[in-house]
Amino acid sequence: MSAIWLQIGQCGNQVGQEWWKLVSSEKVPDSAVNRYPFYTRDGKLSALSVDSEPKVVRRLLREVKTGSFRDSNILVGLRGRGNNWAFGYHGPQSEDETSLLHRAMASFRKEVERRDSYSGVILLHSLSGGTGSGLGARLCESIREEFPMGYILSVAIAPHQGGECPLQHFNSLLCLSWLQRYADGVLLFHNDDILRRMQASGGKKIEQVPALEPQISFSDMNTHIASCLAALMYPVRSLRTPSGVSIGLEPWELLRSVCPVPTTKFLYTSQVNKRGTASWDGMLSSIVRTLPRHSCTGKIHQSTAVLAVARGSGVDTFNRSLAPIMTKMKQGYGCVSWNPHPLNYWTDPWNIVDQTSPSQSLTICANHSSVSxxxxxxxxxxxxxxxxxxxxxxxxxxxxxxxxxxxxxxxxxxxxxxxxxxxxx
CATH class of the missing domain: 1.10.287.600 (Helix hairpin bin)
Known part of the structure; x- marks a missing residue:
């Protein structure tokens, strides 16, 4: 049930780098037990890095030297895609450049063959950049056509509303429509939403400048996205086999939990992390407070399904107070009445999000109508x-x-x- 991770474009590769830092940390306990979903038998990461220009993936070359990232899985073109979805999707006309898509698919096939059982792919990409949106959409389509039985989970990062590129609205429009057609689920992260939540929480790694707002960099935001992914994708004890070995069910159980209707597949993720011992009820309250309540037309937002992942030394107290927590979550997220089982939860005593001890994290992934x-x-x-x-x-x-x-x-x-x-x- 193993997955392949496909990082596309500048944003996708930067988020991927932060993700692999968390997963491959030496502080993680039972790493030999939990590493199977992410590594092949020869100890290499089951991941591909694709970009249309080399400058962004240079840091990955250091990972190649340490032996974790397979050098043949770093696929780079010679020129960018001009922040243009069409350029990224169709590629340039010259023969030497059109091979980037074909090289990426060839490496992907080889990676599938290395796995004991291919279950799906997680795409990391942006909606606004030419490579992330255009080439990302083309790879999503190609993988769906060649491996129709495998899941496709997209981790898509939306640009700031204020504007990063004059073509970003066209790029986002086209990429989102391709994801709706070919992906099984989309973890949608919006830069403005992440920035607002990090400023409100005073999150870690934020430089405080006197008399100014906290300075939050793209690196901080990428770290936040990676920590949300780690909470949702890193093995949890409640999904392990009787032998105690993880077989990588997490991404696909996530889709089965929060995508009950194929036509609504865009997912909203929130996270709170606390060092020491904290109240799960209080952590849930702080998440619920940040939820968008009404649409621009005044309609109340609702959720078709919700998944909560509790990690850390206090998961026993989470399980003991499960009923009131689930009730509060159902009310706070406005779960629809037609779904008889709108809530699910996972727990694990190790907090991969913050590897200091003790610490607790609560991550909630919801199919929430605010995406509209x-x-x-x-x-x-x-x-x-x-x-x-x-x-x-x-x-x-x-x-x-x-x-x-x-x-x-x-x-x-x-x-x-x-x-x-x-x-x-």
Whole structure:
């Protein structure tokens, strides 16, 4: 039941680097028992790094020297993709560059063959960059076509609403529509949301400048995303086999828990970590307080399913107070009435998120209708640009067609409608 990790573009590779730091830490207990889902038999990480230019993956080359990252799984092109989805999806015209997709798929096939049992792939990528959005969408489509029985879980990072690139709304529109078509689930992280939560919590690794707001870097935000992934993906005791060995069920049990309807697959993740001994009820309250309550039209947000992962030395108290915690979670996340089993939970006595002892972390992943607010913003901004014919020539130039945009608008409109009607089933 092992997975393959595929890091695509600058953002995907930076998040991936932070993720592997946590997973491969020497502080992790029982690493030999828990390492199987992430390593092949020869001790190499079951991961691929793909980027259209070499500067971002240079740090990974150091990992190659230590023997953890397979050098043949670092696949780099010679030029970037110009922050353009069409350029990333179709690739440049020159023969030497069009091979990046083919090389990535060839390495992916070899990695599948190395695994005892291939169960799926986790994609790490952004929605706004040309490589992360365009090439990421193309790889997602290609993997679905070649390995239709395997799961595809996307970890997608949305750009700041204020703007990182003038093409980001088109890129996000097209990439989201491809993920809706080909992925089984999408862990959606929004940069603005992460920044707001980290500023509110005064999270670790934030430099405090007198008389100024805490300075939060992209590295801090990548670390936060990686810690959420570690909480959800790192082996938990409650999912181990009777032999005590993890076989990597976590990503796929996550999908089965929080994606009960195939048409609604975008997931909202929140996390609280406390050093020492903390109240689980208090940690849950701090998460629930940050939840978006109403849509821009005033409609109350609801959840079709929720998964809570409690890690740390106090999991026994979590289990003892399970009933009131589940009741509070069901109310706080506004679980829909038509799902008879909307809540699930996992526990593990080791806190991979913060490897100091004692510490506790509570991570909640929900299929929450607030994602429709982000989708609606992308649709509105992309439609304004499309109606004004802004930047479209850059997409036509690289092989995109009008039908790609029209289909993307239609797909995202249907996603917004599905989430709006989630509580009415």
């Amino acid at each position: 607010d982000y989708m609606q913003r992308v649709l509105e901004k992309a439609r304004i640009m499309y109606d004004a014919h802004a930047y479209l020539h850059w997409y036509w130039k690289h092989g995109c067609e009008e039908g790609d945009f029209l289909q993307a608008f239609e797909i995202l409109d249907s996603v917004v409608d599905e989430y709006s009607a989630a509580g009415d089933h």
